[in-house]
Amino acid sequence: MIGGDAGAAQAALTLAEIGVEVALVTSATSLGLDNSVPGASSPDMLRIWPLFLRAASHPLVTLYTNSRVEAIGGKPGEFTIKATRQPRYVRDDLCTSCGRCGESCSVKMRSTLAGQKIIHSAIHAPFLGAKAIPSAYYIEKDGVAPCRVACPLGIKAQGFISLLSKGKTDEALRLINEVAPLAGVLGRVCTHPCEGSCKRGEVDKPVFIQALHRYAADNASGIKYTRKAPAASRKEKIAIIGSGPAGLTAGWELARRGYTPTIFESHAVVGGMLATGIPRYRLPREVREREVEAIKALGVDIKSGITVGRDVTMTDLRDRGYKAFFVAIGAHQNNKLNIPGEDLDGVADSISLLLALNLKVGASVGSNVVVIGGGNTAVDSARTAKRQDKGDVRILCWWPAEDMTAVKEEVQEAIKEGVTIEYLVGAIEILGDGNKVTGIRCQRMQMGEVGKDNIRWPEPIPGSEFVIEADQVVVAIGQRPDTSLLNIKGLALNKDATLKVDPLTLETNIPGMFAGGDCIIGLKNVVEAVAAGLRAAESIDRYLRGDDLKQGRSLEKPCPAEVDVKEREFSRHKRAHMPSTHLSKRMGNFEETSLGLPGDAAKQETERCLNCGLCSECMQCEEACQLGAVFHKDNAEDIEIGAEAIVDFSDLASYGLAKPGVYTVKADDNGDLAGKLARASAIAMEAAAALKPGEEACQAKPNARSKSDTESKCLPLEAVAVGADRGRIGLALCSCGGSISSVIDFEQVLGKKELLSNICNVQVIAQACSTEGAQQIAAKAAGAKLGRVVLAACRCCNLDQICFSCSDRRVRCQHQLKDSLVSGIPVEFVNIREQCAWVHKDDPAGATRKAVEIILAGIARAKGLIPAAREERRLEKSVLVLGAGLSGLAAASALVVQGYSVALVSGPKPETDAKKHSQYQDRKAGLVRQLEQQAIRIMPWPQGLELEGGAGDFEAVLKYREQTNHIRAGAVILDPGEIAEETLPANNAIREGSLLSRILTRKKCSRGTTDPDSALFREFTIKETAGIFIVSSDKAELLEEQILKGSALFKEFPIKETADIFEGQVLKGTAAAARAAAYLAQGSLSPRATAITIDSKRCRGCGDCAAICPYIEMRVESNGTACAHVDRALCLGCGACLARCPTGAIAQPVQSDKQITSTLEALLGTTYSTSGVG
């Protein structure tokens, strides 16, 4: 069954009821009124909700949601359906839709449901709180957010931002630290490629991601790294050379994986460029030290002041048992200008200058400083020099302003601090007095043509030479690594002196030796270095385990989510401004200039995020779910289903998946639900005809689940529960994964004396609707020899009915308990979820008190439960069809095919074929022939018609002038043809007041109901049927009548449409046959738990009950008195008769006056006041 609409559900249910195994496959997340989702909260959805629920929970139906059919192979009798199940990210067998995940979700997104805009969380119920099957939540993901794609580390920027928006700073830092360490460093000095691809930039300006990264690092309560393996669980020794960001990160990741790596650092300080290169006003020492300490604490051994190659050689290290190496020596060798004068006194390279000014006391610069370069090092050098507060600092940049590689914010700060920048200027010669620098001879540049390397290089402007005075020149035109000291034999290098590595694994040409960070080719910045550290750690781990270094790894980035910014929910605030120290306070010191966002500004900034990926993968929902139902790693899954027949409700043809032999139902019903259901039933019958399940179905057990019932059949339930004491009542409290217990204080509930004195044992379970939950309850019940169980959870009745309020979880709860419990232990249900915890969240004390009261009421009801002896009436496997129009004939023929014996009687007004359309006659003749082949002849309408016996086993008495026929029938199908059904009895031999007459005229006597389909919907909601199925006359017949009457109109009427009308009649007959077949396939009828009994001794024959109920009949007893009789198999248990009965002759055990009164006593036993506590 492909499709998830009402039709598919109806067809699936019909087939399942007649014994066919059905796979119900829909691409939607839930079954719903139509295949294209919502409209779900419409009254129609509620009306046929029980149909959906019964279809989905039928033991022969397997439901595949989120599953798109990809291909259909095979042929009728042996189809194979290939489908892909899209990930739901929530396990629908575990989720109880308690909603705690939704509360924890920090994403706000916008959807349109039934024309209304709704703001909701990324994890939510299908149809956003309207009813759905399965009711399990699901997560909306829309690919990977562009910020995360841009980040070399793949940090979940959207995730930590959404966590910060909820004030969850610790969680935000933890999320960052799941991927990478050094949050305080990256939050300050990262080149933030994330912001470059931030979609908010299309609205105004990107989200200030870096500032928020820093906010998390600075404001969390501490760095708490998580491990992937226990500390020191891996014994292999690893040497990391260099303690810069690459080395530190590799060490961190390896330590998390259980290794104890050693970092060798040649400087006395740890941090590499973080300590020696990046000035302290950008990255304060305390921040760096805090991060380093946290990494050390994780189990990374850092030996500083040791230069590998000088103090200890690589060979030494190998000899000492080091198995893998990570070379992360950075690039500390300055590139030279290669112009005259570079060796003059006063010419410094930026690396030495920054090192000196950062770390050495008493270091100094000149009063007229010129920095040559355009990168971050140049700007850092200039700003550091400026802080000496000696005089002019200027930068000579070869490039125009827009091509300068330094971070823009840094350049702006430098200019603010008084650094001047000369763009498009090249140095030709450094001038000096033979000893000391005096100035620089420069020339102006202009942008040339695009060269062979696809880059526009600047070219000198002839004759533009000029001289700048300077007493100090800093050369900052890039760095390269210095591998000479390492002295590793055979190590392959690139032309620019960087180490040659495999870009994916970072392995050098020497096995077991890896390299990364500034010492390899590529961008030289902190975030790339950290990324290299992570990649090297992965490689080293694989290398040491002997795994393939490359398998499953790729440098390819995931595709970023495509985002339509107009569709997103976000605040209108402008990008936050980073507060900084006043310029006047910056000179002469190295205090940090950027101060970090204050809390309110950070919060406001978080709200600017567009939540590009929808779900931010902050993982709060996984933590919130106590049942382990949230499952972010869910993947698309291929499913293959074998089927003998396929019925398609989803218009497969439009997806190019048309296949001969597939039954197809087109959605052309114009919202006519009854028509849709009729079509679905008819097609189910057609499919069933091909499958012929009839034979086995009639013998098969009606319900595969009720295996335990078969033994107890016809025995009074009381007798079954051996040893159980009726008075022994056990209480089970369901915490519903915390959603109930977070409001209702279970401890307090269980401490109540009045409660404890009424029960003999108590248990708290996490999830009553799971198999485990049911088994726990059953085990306790068996162990404690309980006679009754009261379950306080979300289910609210112990009746086998499915009402509008029921849910898949509640049905499951009932089923699981039925399967697990020793049969015969009645369970009384108390709803402490929807009727208590969920609606009194604002008043936990009140909710707790109310919970005690409603549980006490449940206990009181449980005490009064009287399990009735089971009554069963076998359903006669035969059908009487009254009326031999197209509908009647079609019904008869469909049932004959299913192996039912059919008696066919012509309609009350014989079909006058001569007047009919020729197409009608052809169709009819065909059906009659078909039936004649099965030896079925049409009997005439009798002079007297009486249905004797009870529902399910009628004995039809057909009185003719010459004879009387007795026909036994389990079900009756009536096709009244052109006669309105309610007028049938009076003139057509059906005794008024008989069951058939009452059912036919019911609509007339009940007030208010105008819906012609109400009987049909009642059949779905409360399974109300007396086994008498009426093919109601509708518009089609009326139209036909018109066509036949007005001959002029008849001629003009298009042939195709008249054919449609006749086919419609066939279809309705087949649909009635489907309902009759499904009804008879139950095998037997039992009264509902709510069915009434009438005590004939107390009945005084007033007839008040019979006046309101079609199933109560007044009969004259042999002694001449009148007495009410009820067919208990039909009683719906509404209780109206009970409320009317003046003598108390009518009894209804489950809601007797006594039961209701004891409920009231328990509910009102304590006085509620908002002040009292416990």
Add this chain to the structure above:
Amino acid sequence: MNKPVANVVVFACNWDGLSCIETAARKGLTYPASVKAVRVSCLSRVHSGLILKAFELGADGVMLLGCNPGNCHFEIDAGLVEREYEKARNILGLLGLREESLALIRLPGGDGAGFVKQVNDFITGIEHTEPAASP
């Protein structure tokens, strides 16, 4: 606020009535914990005796919550409920109790917000007309 909140018994029919109470919960709405529902299969099951019993046992208010006329799933004549309701009101009057403490509310299926509004209005009505709860 030390004033006791009125104890309200809601006789809710199993169909549209109960679905309103359920929907209120699913939509995250709240109402006072002093409101307690008693599920019955149909409001026609509730006769005036049961209504008066609730008052006798200490209910400050009784609300009958059921389907709109014509929506009854048992197709029971809506007049039956009305008659019992009127009967109980008259008796309340005879006993010197306020007739406002009994209400017959009919809502369409799934009207959670409607139920919460009705029950809150009902409580306000009771507390407004009741000068002080008898000690």
